[in-house]
Amino acid sequence: MVAPRPTALGRARRALGPAFWLLGLLVPVLLGGSWISILAIFAIYAIVALSQDIVLGRAGMYDMGHAVYFGVGAYVTAILNTRLGWPIFATWPIAIVVAALVGVVLSAGIVKLRGDYLLVATIGFNIIFVLALGNNVADVTGGPDGIFGIGVPQLFGTALSSQGALFYLDWLALAAVLLLMRNLERSRIGRVFRYLKEDELAATTLGIDARYYKILAFAIGAGVAGAAGTLFAVQLASVSPGSFVFTESVTLFAIVLVGGQASIPGVLLGTALMFVVPQVFRGLAQYRYFAFGIAMIVVMVLRPQGIWPRGRAR
Amino acid sequence: MDVVLQQFINGVTVGGFYALIALGYTMVYGVLKLINFAHGDLCILAAFIGLTVLTSGLGGANAGALLLAAAFIVAAVAVGIAGAVLEFTAYRPLRKAHRLSAVVSALGASMLIENGIMLIWSPQVQVFPANLLPDLTWKIGSASISFVQVMIIAGSLILMAALYFYVHHTRFGTAIRAAAIDQDAARLMGINVNRVIASVFVVGPALGAVGGLFVGLYYREAYFNMGWIYGLNAFIAAIIGGIGNIPGAMLGGLLLGLFNAFAAGYVSSSWQEAITFALLIAILLVRPTGILGERVAEKI
Numbered sequence: 001m002v003a004p005r006p007t008a009l010g011r012a013r014r015a016l017g018p019a020f021w022l023l024g025l026l027v028p029v030l031l032g033g034s035w036i037s038i039l040a041i042f043a044i045y046a047i048v049a050l051s052q053d054i055v056l057g058r059a060g061m062y063d064m065g066h067a068v069y070f071g072v073g074a075y076v077t078a079i080l081n082t083r084l085g086w087p088i089f090a091t092w093p094i095a096i097v098v099a100a101l102v103g104v105v106l107s108a109g110i111v112k113l114r115g116d117y118l119l120v121a122t123i124g125f126n127i128i129f130v131l132a133l134g135n136n137v138a139d140v141t142g143g144p145d146g147i148f149g150i151g152v153p154q155l156f157g158t159a160l161s162s163q164g165a166l167f168y169l170d171w172l173a174l175a176a177v178l179l180l181m182r183n184l185e186r187s188r189i190g191r192v193f194r195y196l197k198e199d200e201l202a203a204t205t206l207g208i209d210a211r212y213y214k215i216l217a218f219a220i221g222a223g224v225a226g227a228a229g230t231l232f233a234v235q236l237a238s239v240s241p242g243s244f245v246f247t248e249s250v251t252l253f254a255i256v257l258v259g260g261q262a263s264i265p266g267v268l269l270g271t272a273l274m275f276v277v278p279q280v281f282r283g284l285a286q287y288r289y290f291a292f293g294i295a296m297i298v299v300m301v302l303r304p305q306g307i308w309p310r311g312r313a314r
Numbered sequence: 315m316d317v318v319l320q321q322f323i324n325g326v327t328v329g330g331f332y333a334l335i336a337l338g339y340t341m342v343y344g345v346l347k348l349i350n351f352a353h354g355d356l357c358i359l360a361a362f363i364g365l366t367v368l369t370s371g372l373g374g375a376n377a378g379a380l381l382l383a384a385a386f387i388v389a390a391v392a393v394g395i396a397g398a399v400l401e402f403t404a405y406r407p408l409r410k411a412h413r414l415s416a417v418v419s420a421l422g423a424s425m426l427i428e429n430g431i432m433l434i435w436s437p438q439v440q441v442f443p444a445n446l447l448p449d450l451t452w453k454i455g456s457a458s459i460s461f462v463q464v465m466i467i468a469g470s471l472i473l474m475a476a477l478y479f480y481v482h483h484t485r486f487g488t489a490i491r492a493a494a495i496d497q498d499a500a501r502l503m504g505i506n507v508n509r510v511i512a513s514v515f516v517v518g519p520a521l522g523a524v525g526g527l528f529v530g531l532y533y534r535e536a537y538f539n540m541g542w543i544y545g546l547n548a549f550i551a552a553i554i555g556g557i558g559n560i561p562g563a564m565l566g567g568l569l570l571g572l573f574n575a576f577a578a579g580y581v582s583s584s585w586q587e588a589i590t591f592a593l594l595i596a597i598l599l600v601r602p603t604g605i606l607g608e609r610v611a612e613k614i
Contacts, residue, residue: 116349120549120553121594121598124592124594131584131585257414257417287433289425290429290432293422293424293427294422294426295422297419300411300416305412
């Protein structure tokens with residue numbers, strides 16, 4: 001297939017992403033301590049939001065329980081590290097695999113449900129998950145207080161203990177996920193997701209196994225969220241149920257819609273609005289969510305497709 | 315046996331306000347196919363407004379029947395107006411947009427109302443004074459039923475009967491049902507669909523307001539973010555009965571209340587919500603259209 005010749009504008013647009021990422025590398029050099037951790041948290045939530053976008057924005061399934069997979073990843077790392085003494089980097093693949101498996105198991109039963117019914121079922125999963133964590137199921141989740149004292153990641157004998165080192169770890173992981181998203185977009189799987197979202201009946205008549213691909217979307221989305229969970233556990237050195245409650249899933253859901261479905265810059269922008277802007281207005285904490293509510297309505301009314309919608313399919 | 319009777323009374327009480335709140339979800343969903351995530355918060359707003367009316371009226375003594383009626387009316391009217399404003403500003407402009415845009419708008423509205431309550435009434439739990447209602451209890455065998463329970467059961471049954479009559483035996487009720495079945499056809503028959511939708515956003519929240527004030531009077535407390543959990547429970551009730559189906563919401567509310575009351579005897583309270591949601595997921599898998607929902611072929 002011959003790619004169309006890129007225009008100057010197209011080239012500039014294409015350079016925007018890498019430029020943004022390279023600029024981010026300067027963060028620990030130019031900015032102070034609290035900003036480094038705020039932007040590290042941004043990178044982590046950006047990964048989770050992108051993973052939410054795989055299920056919601058790309059495959060078109062109304063998943064309002066995505067914090068579950070993020071939480072599974074964080075708890076797997078926390079438990080393996082504090083109980084069994086595993087190094088952080090050894091827990092990472094396990095966190096990804098377990099989160100993806102949870103995604104497969106939970107979604108297998110419900111992917112047949114239509115739009116809103118799926119949404120409600122995923123809310124149910126999230127609430128049951130948080131209750132299970134709080135009730136200290138199997139005596140490993142630490143109850144409502146969670147798990148403390150998660151270790152520092154070691155890379156080739158060096159401890160990544162400074163905020164700057166952790167930021168680079170998160171930023172590299174974000175780059176990997178951005179590459180994954182780009183490849184997904186251009187791959188057969190990504191096209192199948194889009195087809196299923198646009199017209200499931202037409203897709204199935206062409207022989208696409210809708211159930212298989214929907215579960216696959218959940219598996220990929222959950223696995224990526226699990227990867228972010230590990231980073232989150234390391235960043236905070238602790239995990240507790242409060243970080244993975246249903247309202248977090250609502251926020252992730254809103255990020256994708258406010259930013260723009262299946263739009264990478266949109267999702268990143270949405271994440272920044274939801275997680276970085278509040279830090280700037282910390283002094284106005286009590287008015288913050290009130291203003292957020294208004295902002296969500298205003299954005300949707302003015303730009304129902306999101307602030308930075310996906311460009312026309314190339 | 316008496317334990318069973320007592321659980322039954324408690325279950326019907328809780329089911330009464332779940333049903334009242336569920337009606338708002340189901341009416342809106344029936345007409346717009348939108349989950350109005352702000353509905354639970356609107357209902358809880360009524361508990362705060364009602365409490366303010368009740369405590370401002372009399373210092374110390376029992377709230378008289380008149381004051382109690384005033385509290386319900388003020389709460390229902392205020393919340394009904396809030397519902398109409400919400401529809402006009404947050405949902406109407408999005409009627410032609412992707413349906414998830416309206417869902418996000420509803421989530422924003424929920425956040426707005428919840429935090430608005432917090433800013434007006436403080437983040438602390440607001441306690442309903444013990445002497446607001448007459449402290450009466452009647453014995454039925456060894457089970458007992460209190461004044462507030464009688465009020466909730468009677469009030470919700472009367473309101474549900476009234477709504478049923480309104481929707482099934484008046485001209486405007488027929489218009490609501492017609493718009494729920496097919497908006498375009500209803501418009502062609504001369505029905506003002508915009509007015510129908512606006513009315514649904516007044517009647518649903520007003521009924522839910524009574525339910526929300528019942529919640530406050532029954533548990534004798536209200537906190538700003540309780541709208542989510544009561545809203546979710548009521549929403550589950552609406553799904554159990556068949557979302558979009560008005561008698562279904564009533565039935566679903568009562569069944570969920572009874573289920574909660576009887577489950578509470580066997581599982582620890584820390585798992586109660588999990589049991590409710592497990593029930594929900596089970597129902598969704600077996601019969602997604604709920605008990606009274608019609609089995610329609612999926613629209614493509």
